[in-house]
Amino acid sequence: MTDTKKSQHGEWSSRFAFILAATGSAVGLGNIWKFPYITGENGGGAFVIIYLLCVLLIGIPIMMAETMLGRRSRQNPISTMITLADEAGADKNWHYLGWMGVAAGFLILSYYSVIAGWASAYVLKALTGSFFGADASAIKAIFDDFVASPVKLLFWHSLFMLATMLIVVRGVNTGLEKAVRFLMPSLFVLLILMVAYAMTTDSYDQGVKFLFTPDFSKLTGNGVLTAMGHAFFTLSLGMGAIMVYGSYLPKDVSISKTVFLIAGTDTVVALLAGVAIFPIVFASGLEPAAGPGLIFQTLPIAFGNMTGGWFFGVLFFVMLVFAALSSSISLIEPAVAWLVENKDMSREQACIWSGSITWLLGLGTIFSFNVWSEFKIFDRTIFQLLDYLTANLMLPIGGFCIAVFAGWIMKQQHTEHELDMPNALSYQTWQILTRYVAPAAVFLVFLHVVGVL
């Protein structure tokens, strides 16, 4: 393979386009919906610190590795692993990593789309003024009522999946670039506005303290695993999404600088969401551990009671849906790229196949919140099981393998050339993190959870 290999599936128009798309993939429900509720469930500050450490020491080096693998091979994740293993003279079995990624993408999107459906439904609720003047219990009733209806959830899930497929059919680097360009800054401004609102509640200090004052006695082994898994989830790592996006990346772009920018933005968005939400949680006497409904039970209280709340409420949920869309397309793109490049399908066929499978899988999550809420496997509903399996197991395992592959299997001259770091020290730092720190950390956390440590 030569270094000038062109991507078969086009290229981003610029470094900025890649940054937008990768940030679009990273920033999503993970930051605004998931981060606050898992932080609430795991006791706050200590969990946040572990999450931040994982982003820095595991997420960022692996994100660089994953981008690099994609850019070097310029193919979908499955073919990438075949080509690069071949180039390094390594075992063929590495391509199973690509397969696991494709599977993880389907599983994640199946529940991601259901939650994104909730956000879409909330656009309509905001539009029709449902939150106006409502207190915490009225807002909770709206939420409970909504998720109790499988038909409603199915409708919004179907709509969101359809929207995802329509974008993916056109190719990720056309329509999407434009949407994300306007979306990201607006979402940012809105979150700052929500933080400003949170400051007006009496519980601002309590919320901030909950987020940033660590109490390690509240953190369990599973909490540590959740924090680590979330570092992968929020950065879209471990399943080939960033690899596919990297495969569209022009050669002259600095991977390290770009990755720092994306990971930094992603982290700031999550922390802003936390600072906006927890003061409202405490001011309204809600439970931080309320679970997946947390943002839907808190933010509408703010929209229902602040000046201009109607406008900001509509805008906020619209932004959230867009943020979810720019993430969902990256969850399905590895599968679609593989079907198109290797199975001779047209983009339309590939989208219909993968979209239908995901849509069907989504039913499990929909029913987890109503008719099957008592149906548990390993003490978890289907939704909880899917979330645990993907975020806490598959993504860290995928990330572990990517780190080992980039750190140990690939030739140093290749990684050095691809990463093209500003100096030797930064390359060595990356190498130490990828070879030792990240794989060891994942391994130790797993040992800890199964009780060996």
Ligand code: TRP
């Ligand atoms: N990172 C996205 C979020 O925070 C979700 C996501 C998109 C994702 N692509 C991914 C998660 C790939 C894991 C793997 O909402």
